[in-house]
Amino acid sequence: MPPWTKHLTMASSSSLFLLAVLLALVSWQATAYDPSPLQDFCVADMKSPVRVNGFPCKDPMAVNPEDFFNPAMLDQPRDTKNSKVGSNVTNINVINFPGLNTLGISLARIDYGPLGVNTPHIHPRATELLTVLEGTLYLGFVTSNPNRLFSRVVKKGDVFVFPKAMIHFQMNLAHDKPAAALSSLSSQNPGVISIANAVFGSNPPISDDVLATAFQVEKKLIDWLQSQFWENNHY
Numbered sequence: 001m002p003p004w005t006k007h008l009t010m011a012s013s014s015s016l017f018l019l020a021v022l023l024a025l026v027s028w029q030a031t032a033y034d035p036s037p038l039q040d041f042c043v044a045d046m047k048s049p050v051r052v053n054g055f056p057c058k059d060p061m062a063v064n065p066e067d068f069f070n071p072a073m074l075d076q077p078r079d080t081k082n083s084k085v086g087s088n089v090t091n092i093n094v095i096n097f098p099g100l101n102t103l104g105i106s107l108a109r110i111d112y113g114p115l116g117v118n119t120p121h122i123h124p125r126a127t128e129l130l131t132v133l134e135g136t137l138y139l140g141f142v143t144s145n146p147n148r149l150f151s152r153v154v155k156k157g158d159v160f161v162f163p164k165a166m167i168h169f170q171m172n173l174a175h176d177k178p179a180a181a182l183s184s185l186s187s188q189n190p191g192v193i194s195i196a197n198a199v200f201g202s203n204p205p206i207s208d209d210v211l212a213t214a215f216q217v218e219k220k221l222i223d224w225l226q227s228q229f230w231e232n233n234h235y
């Protein structure tokens, strides 16, 4: 065997090892969140009777540029004056934008009236990156036990991140003008659980014995809370 063959063999086996390590790292990262698409796109076929995790793909030959476009006019402020909490969330996700299917991303615009609140809620499937478009907000999130609050005041152009599945909220600090924010979310279908609505407005209601003990208050306060109208401000 000529001496150079041995060097060649050693070189290729060490680069093979490096390649294997790299591949292992890459595939581990790829499985950490929404699975990576196995094709260029999979525009959701909302009419298909087939049930999968997500939506089945529309025939690629029937896909057209409109499938990758959403004319929702996110530059238009949404009405907040009829909202009990003074905010209005406009979602752009796979439900109203089928082109997002399998892509692991979505958007929301949040409008706040004076002192309006986007009440404490959770997105079970997404991290949220919020950019302030207009105004000044007080916002924050609470971690899992022990429940630490990370909060601050943010202004136009600032960016804040709410890690996946943490309870979070925002409030417009101005009592005389509106505010707005644009959120990017790391899932095509982030989901939302508004805490007060889920606890006091579930259908059917949670037993008031359970909630009186949980909140350490009289049952009649729970009954009063459960009789309120719990508005959903996410559209």
Ligand SMILES: *[C@@H]1O[C@H](CO)[C@@H](O)[C@H](O)[C@H]1NC(C)=O
Residues within 6 Å of the ligand: 077, 078, 079, 080, 081, 082, 083, 084, 088, 233
């Ligand atoms: C949110 O805005 C939309 C569009 O402007 C409007 O139709 C809807 O009634 C608003 N919701 C509330 C609670 O004000």
